[in-house]
Amino acid sequence: MSILVLGTVALDTVKTPFGEKKGMLGGSATHFSMAARLFTEVHLVAIIGGDFPKKYIDFLKRKGIILTSLIQDRKNRTFKWKGRYEGDLNTALTLNTELGVLSSFKPSIHKEQRKIKYIFLANVDPDLQRELLHKIYRPSLVGLDSMNYWINNKRKSLMRLLKEINIYVANDQEARQLSGEVNLLKAAKKIHSFGPDMVLIKKGEHGVIFYSDKFQFCLPGYPTDKVIDPTGAGDTFAGGFMGYLARVKKISASNIKNALVYGTIAASFNVEGFGVEKTSALMEKDMRRRTAEFKKFISF
Amino acid sequence: MSILVLGTVALDTVKTPFGEKKGMLGGSATHFSMAARLFTEVHLVAIIGGDFPKKYIDFLKRKGIILTSLIQDRKNRTFKWKGRYEGDLNTALTLNTELGVLSSFKPSIHKEQRKIKYIFLANVDPDLQRELLHKIYRPSLVGLDSMNYWINNKRKSLMRLLKEINIYVANDQEARQLSGEVNLLKAAKKIHSFGPDMVLIKKGEHGVIFYSDKFQFCLPGYPTDKVIDPTGAGDTFAGGFMGYLARVKKISASNIKNALVYGTIAASFNVEGFGVEKTSALMEKDMRRRTAEFKKFISF
Numbered sequence: 001m002s003i004l005v006l007g008t009v010a011l012d013t014v015k016t017p018f019g020e021k022k023g024m025l026g027g028s029a030t031h032f033s034m035a036a037r038l039f040t041e042v043h044l045v046a047i048i049g050g051d052f053p054k055k056y057i058d059f060l061k062r063k064g065i066i067l068t069s070l071i072q073d074r075k076n077r078t079f080k081w082k083g084r085y086e087g088d089l090n091t092a093l094t095l096n097t098e099l100g101v102l103s104s105f106k107p108s109i110h111k112e113q114r115k116i117k118y119i120f121l122a123n124v125d126p127d128l129q130r131e132l133l134h135k136i137y138r139p140s141l142v143g144l145d146s147m148n149y150w151i152n153n154k155r156k157s158l159m160r161l162l163k164e165i166n167i168y169v170a171n172d173q174e175a176r177q178l179s180g181e182v183n184l185l186k187a188a189k190k191i192h193s194f195g196p197d198m199v200l201i202k203k204g205e206h207g208v209i210f211y212s213d214k215f216q217f218c219l220p221g222y223p224t225d226k227v228i229d230p231t232g233a234g235d236t237f238a239g240g241f242m243g244y245l246a247r248v249k250k251i252s253a254s255n256i257k258n259a260l261v262y263g264t265i266a267a268s269f270n271v272e273g274f275g276v277e278k279t280s281a282l283m284e285k286d287m288r289r290r291t292a293e294f295k296k297f298i299s300f
Numbered sequence: 301m302s303i304l305v306l307g308t309v310a311l312d313t314v315k316t317p318f319g320e321k322k323g324m325l326g327g328s329a330t331h332f333s334m335a336a337r338l339f340t341e342v343h344l345v346a347i348i349g350g351d352f353p354k355k356y357i358d359f360l361k362r363k364g365i366i367l368t369s370l371i372q373d374r375k376n377r378t379f380k381w382k383g384r385y386e387g388d389l390n391t392a393l394t395l396n397t398e399l400g401v402l403s404s405f406k407p408s409i410h411k412e413q414r415k416i417k418y419i420f421l422a423n424v425d426p427d428l429q430r431e432l433l434h435k436i437y438r439p440s441l442v443g444l445d446s447m448n449y450w451i452n453n454k455r456k457s458l459m460r461l462l463k464e465i466n467i468y469v470a471n472d473q474e475a476r477q478l479s480g481e482v483n484l485l486k487a488a489k490k491i492h493s494f495g496p497d498m499v500l501i502k503k504g505e506h507g508v509i510f511y512s513d514k515f516q517f518c519l520p521g522y523p524t525d526k527v528i529d530p531t532g533a534g535d536t537f538a539g540g541f542m543g544y545l546a547r548v549k550k551i552s553a554s555n556i557k558n559a560l561v562y563g564t565i566a567a568s569f570n571v572e573g574f575g576v577e578k579t580s581a582l583m584e585k586d587m588r589r590r591t592a593e594f595k596k597f598i599s600f
Contacts, residue, residue, distance in 0.1 A: 088482045182388045184505075185525040205484075206506035207520055218520045218597060220507055225485040297518060299599065 001140075002041040002066075003246040005032045006107055006132045007122030007235070009046040009056075009070065012275060013082040016089060018228045024275035025056045026081065028122035028145070031232030033065045034279035035239030035266035036120075038287060039247040043113055045069040045132065049078035049101045063280060069109045076101040089227050089271075090204050107132045118246035121165070122235060123147045126157040133164060141251065143167040143242050144196070145234070151177050163195035169238050175201045184209055185216075198256075200241070202234050208260055215253050219260050222268035222294050229274045233267045236279055240266030240287075265290050301440075302341040302366075303546040305332045306407055306432045307422030307535070309346040309356075309370065312575060313382040316389060318528045324575035325356045326381065328422035328445070331532030333365045334579035335539030335566035336420075338587060339547040342539075343413055345369040345432065349378035349401045363580060369409045376401040389527050389571075390504050407432045418546035421465070422535060423447045426457040433464060441551065443467040443542050444496070445534070451477050463495035469538050475501045484509055485516075498556075500541070502534050508560055515553050519560050522568035522594050529574045533567045536579055540566030540587075565590045 007029030013022045029046045036042045043066040048057075052072065060067060077100035083092045107128055117140035121129040126146065133142060142165040150158055151174060158178075162168060168191055176182055179190035188199040188211035199211040205227075207220040241263035248255045265287055269278045307329030313322045329346045336342045343366040348357075352372065360367060377400035383392045407428055417440040421429040426446065433442060442465040450458055451474060458478075462468060468491055472484055479490035488499045488511035499511040505527075507520040541563035548555045565587055569578045 183525045183527060185523045189525070203506065206503065209523060216523070216597060218523055220518045220520045223485045223509060223516070223518055225483045225489070227483060297516060 001118055001246045001249060002043060002116050003036055003118040003120065003242060004043040004045060004109070004113060004116040004136075005029045005036065005120045005122055005239075006045040006129060007032060007120075007124060008079050008102065009044070009048050009052075010079045010081055011052070012231060013080070014229055014231050014274060015084045016229050016274075017086070019274070021229075021274045023053075025059065026232060026275055027079065028232070028235040030060070030276060031235035031270065031279070032120060032122055032239035032242075033060070034063070034276045034282070035236045035263070035270075036243030036246070037064055038240070038266070038282060038284055039243035039262075040118075041066060042243070043069065043109075043116060045107050045109055047071045047073055047079075047101045047105045047107075049076045050074035052078045059280070069107070069113060071105075071108070073101045073104070076104070083231065085230065089230055092231065109135055117141070118242060119143070120238060120242045121145065122238070123150075126150050126154050126161045130157070130161050130164070133161075140249075141166050141242075141245060143169055143238060145169045145238060146174065146178075148174060148177055159194060162191075165196055167198040167200060168196040169200045169202065169234075169241075171202045171204070171234055175199075185211070200260075202237060204230070204233070207264065208237070210256065210260060217253075217257055217260065219264055220298060222264050222290070223297070224268050224272060227271045230271045231275065233270045236270040237263040237267040240264075261291055261294065262287065265294060301418055301546045301549060302343060302416050303336055303418040303420065303542060304343040304345060304409070304413060304416040304436075305329050305336065305420045305422060305539075306345040306429060307332060307420075307424060308379050308402065309344070309348050309352075310379045310381055311352070312531060313380070314529055314531050314574060315384040316529050316574075317386070319574070321529075321574045323353075325359065326532060326575055327379065328532070328535040330360070330576060331535035331570065331579070332420060332422055332539035332542075333360070334363070334576045334582070335536045335563070335570075336543030336546070337364055338540070338566070338582060338584055339543035339562070340418075341366060342543070343369065343409075343416060345407050345409055347371045347373055347379075347401045347405045347407075349376045350374035352378045359580070369407070369413060371405075371408070373401045373404070376404070383531065385530065389530055392531065409435055417441070418542060419443070420538060420542045421445065422538070423450075426450050426454050426461050430457065430461050430464070433461075440549075441466050441542075441545060443469055443538060445469045445538060446474065446478075448474060448477055459494060462491075465496055467498040467500060468496040469500045469502065469534075469541075471502045471504070471534060475499075485511070500560075502537060504530070504533070508537070508564065510556065510560055517553075517557055517560065519564055520598060522564050522590070523597070524568050524572060527571045530571045531575065533570045536570040537563040537567040540564075561591055561594060562587065565594060
């Protein structure tokens, strides 16, 4: 089944101990798509500006991403993020954010896309996320990501939206902030009580915690020793996770566990190169090989 | 098979968001013993002062710990540690350390104890660790823990000792400091190249990484939502891990994996109470129950 992702397509400038790359193709919807495309057809909903390089549009098309609802606003500039990583590369230091087209973004989708069953609302204004969600006829599974900024500044909107979605995806800091709980298991329980059936807390290199009424599960991160640029790892994770679920359709415990593994493996490739360098070149066989290795690494 | 642990028996004063406890029974050898005793006979090698409460000696005896080589130096005071935890309780803030008897500690063991095959050298001066190790006839398995202080101030002694032991146990900070590598897998490889066949890096609530030539393995932490006092969690982990290996004797991949699980579970009980409150009351059936639950939590 197809999946639809609402998010950003950005131009990223990133500096890590391994170098600096300027104006790379980035953004939550881009990173999500690079992983999800390995499992299913991906429809991308986002906005770009007049300065967005045509080569990146061609690149996304070549990767099979459906761009029907990628709006180009020629009068404004593409959303840009500039950041730096240091030390263990676990935390991004934002140097500059240029919203550009994002500040007037009104997502719209084609009629046919309203029938899509698998939806991922990557991090944008929760009101926009809700607006898009309401355009979908009868979604089967809706995943949601947010960030500190919205948790602080649009908490009411976010809380309302949480009642309408199935899976809330957060990193550890966001989960703590939204729930007011320091302990991540308590945080997951609390967020679950806000609405979502399933809560997924990403702990970066330390893996993920999954919480639902029916079962809880946790996975360590894939222990790569080659972290080059972690930008987009969380969205890549979500892409592998949601993409796999959209392919298998049945939301069983064993499918969810496998989806978490695929998310982990997709994210492990993401961090091994700048931007989408590694994930865009990924093939199903690469995923399969590393997945088998990872399962060995974590199983008795 | 019996296990011998060299380490500290201390009086701890700990303040966490859940309260303050003064003069609790603590120390690396104590915490280690509380977990290891569930699997095998534990011989404790440490020193206490004239002020050490008799009730704690009786308590250790009641728990079945062999105290033949617990020296009491009546002219000096017991080693004391005072610390505080805040926020997510991941990092201890040391408020005060009183070495007391530790500054003149010369570990000595009884002749019969020289035949013990399983040895754990908990964190004390690496020269003392080595001195004790050389008293053992033919150890089968030697585990070693150290800390930032010795890595900085007695690096040469520590490096020499690393060539004589089998398992180096470190937390993430110590592993980074000793290896000069930020990435923990790289750190484990580097430390492995210093001598130990096996390297075990503890990441607190995030679990452990195990590295050896033959296999690598990682485990998330047990996701307890009740962290009261994490003091001694690392030593408790080592006690469960080494204790289990001493019982099963064969150092196979599957035994090591199970040992890591038992270490994890023992540590999860430790953090749920002050000092040895929880671990001292532990029975094998408690371990078995939580182990089964944990295996469900982490397995496909």
